[in-house]
Amino acid sequence: MRFSIISFICTLLAIFTTVAVAAPILDQRDVYVPPILTPVKGTVWKKGSAQTVTWDASSPPAQITNPKGRIVLRSVEEERLILDKPLAENFDILDGQRSVTTPTDLPAGQYQIVLFGNSGNWGPVFSIVD
Numbered sequence: 001m002r003f004s005i006i007s008f009i010c011t012l013l014a015i016f017t018t019v020a021v022a023a024p025i026l027d028q029r030d031v032y033v034p035p036i037l038t039p040v041k042g043t044v045w046k047k048g049s050a051q052t053v054t055w056d057a058s059s060p061p062a063q064i065t066n067p068k069g070r071i072v073l074r075s076v077e078e079e080r081l082i083l084d085k086p087l088a089e090n091f092d093i094l095d096g097q098r099s100v101t102t103p104t105d106l107p108a109g110q111y112q113i114v115l116f117g118n119s120g121n122w123g124p125v126f127s128i129v130d
Contacts, residue, residue: 032064032093036113036123043126045102053087053113053123057096066118069093071100076110076125093117102128 034055045051053071070089073082087100093115108130113123 031119032061032117033119033121034060034093034096034115034117036115036121039113039123039126041124041126045126045128047102047104047106047108047128047130049102050099051102052097052099053115054097055115057094060094064093064118067093068117069095069098070116071098072114072116073103073106074112074114074122075106076112081114082106087113 034057037054037056038052039045068089069091071087072085073087074080075082085103085106087103088098091098106128108128110125111128112125114120115123
């Protein structure tokens, strides 16, 4: 019984030491949330049309935890992200723009662009029409 308690205490000490050593590394990570520039509020995209999504990549932090980007739509009416149909993915978040095609299989309505890297930020509301 005594051996089990000592082993347990040693295991806890090892865990706490590992966490304490790793903590400074976590402090060096920066969350990057570049503002979306286009589409702007009130923009209208026609289904099937080619569009360009742009964001301000001019002042990134020194260390970005996830430099790969993903662009999805958020339905304003349904209040949900459309994660199963990304407009673009696996691109460098520092590119500042990405060409996309407006989906033809979504209902017309109000949407927002959501840009993911190591965080997600929403753009202004715009419309997709038939």
